[in-house]
Amino acid sequence: MGNRFSCCKTRSHSLFKRKENSLNQLSTATLSTTTNELKYDETILSLQHISERELTAINRDPSIHPTAGPLFVQRSCINQSCFHSQASLNETRLHNKSSSCSTVFLDDCTISHPNFKLMIKCVSMAIYYHIVNRSSDNVLEIFDEKNYPLKASSCNQNVQFPEPDFRTIYRFMRTLFITAHLSSECAIITLVYLERLLTLANVDLMPQTWRRIVLGAILLASKVWDDQAVWNVDYCQIIRESSIDDMNDLERCFLELIQFNINVPSSVYAKYYFELRQLAEKNDLIHPVEILNEYRAHKLEAMSRFCGNYYNNPRKNFKKWSSFDSIPGHNHRKSAAVIS
Template sequence: MGNKHSCCVYTSPSKTSRKPQDVYGYDEPGIDVSLTPNNRSATSLPGVPHISDRENYPEDSKEDPTSDPSLRPLFPSRSQSEISKNHKNRRKSHYDNRVLQIQNITPVLRKYSSCSTIFIDDSTVSQPNLKNTIKAVAFAIYFHIRNRESNRTLEIFDEKLHPLSRDQVPEDYDRRDPEHKHIYRFVRTLFSAAQLTAECAIVTLVYLERLLHYAEIDIMPANWKRIVLGAILLASKVWDDQAVWNVDYCQILKDIAVEDMNDLERQYLEMLQFNINVGSSVYAKYYFDLRALADANDLSFPLEPLSKDRALKLEAMSNEDGVERINQKPTLIRSNSLDGMTVNPRLSVAIIS
């Protein structure tokens, strides 16, 4: 029980044949690997080049949270007050569950991982859950609008000057904050009709916050739909191999002209200074912060016990030779206690969902 590591780990007979770049990941279409030198870990493997050694970031990206992986995204600070309220309500719910136990009433139980059982969901950084990712992105947009610092905007994003439908725009269109479900329904409709992926939703949020940072504007009730539409338009073209054409979005939003879509895309790119690169470390940062935001707002991901086959498949996803290892029987090795160990502690294999 005094062992600080897991009692057993899986190792591969062909582990020594892995290439250095496999230790840190791989490149995706439209995503370039990125990490600043300040984030180098002291536990880097000897003789293996660090990921920051193969990346070059422009100097003006040091204050850009959408390009610098060491800076927090914008949406966590906008949602901090609501997260604190939810944490207080959670503590109260735990107290209420304890009272129900005393009164012999079955409370609502939550699943927690333990030494004997590990619960995981179907969402990983490489394959996020589509529905919950879109909901989390909608939460981030919702808190951006609700806790905005000003009402700075540009004409190209004004919904009254450039309506998305023939319906008359309400008089209070610039004063009534949209609800989370309305934002989610708008984003989900576009993603469903265009058949976009969950990764595209994360890149959409990166472009949205990059626009707010570069153009020095705020997302508000009068412009949120066109800002989100422009971010989705760019994300779908950069991320997906088979991009959705502007005319296809005109089939989804039937009352908008293709000339308006082209103008929106052109001005969006100009305000982003044509910076559409998203580093893998920035992508991962947004993914995990979105998960934290979803958890703070009680957006649960379906959990199931981690089985042996699922564990091998997850491990295989992170190895070049992992496909061949799925059908191999792993070698079970007992780890040593860390008591009295001061130099070069053994690294254990971890599975992160």
């Protein structure tokens, strides 16, 4: 029994067979796991890229997506003669002045510094079309002047709010912007926030809600755009019937309805600016143009800093050569000999 070679009979055949079966089971499990992983990877690779997917509802928002047309453009095309019949503007239409080689007619309106009066008129016109061509009559309590009046005559619950005309909207906008010392760029941001609210909250401007909705958009636009923003208590000095608590509630509800998204991309700002200018041309708004002179050229930044430095350079009359030999006062250069 102590010999190193035992004479006992073992069932080696059954042990080898059992080991072979376990190896087969292990390989089968590994193969199935690998197949599942491959299928999982294939499903991942088959997913559509985010840029190729269909645009969601928020991406169709014209105040967010740069390729979506603004809402006021669509509503202004419903009845183009509506403004001319109700606003009753009797100004004669100015003839377009064409520029020539010697005379250039331009207006003091650029995308970075829009004309103040023109932008207030354009935004008022866009708000007017939103009210006249509204698609629903949904009213939120926070925007209803019957519950939160901005004028003493609106305190009565039975008061009827007439359809506002263009002049009424323009006077309201002009009073707020002039008194609060807001810029013309702030008017464009106001319209962006207003259409963002109409899209996300599924509401429309109505005769009893348009003032408070526009006021809420101005509150946000003045704080986002201007570095030295107007406080809410300052608006209470402009609108005597309002209170500071009412202004705070209006601003908070406005932010909640637009999902706290106050970002305005530069592409969206540019889109609204050019669409507002086109709206002004369609509705014959006064768009004064003047002859471009030297002062206005510098004011409109017609010349870049590089061109200004070039014209102020005393060496601008020198001829361009490949060397400095022709420049007076410059020593002639001697070519250095190369010794190999």
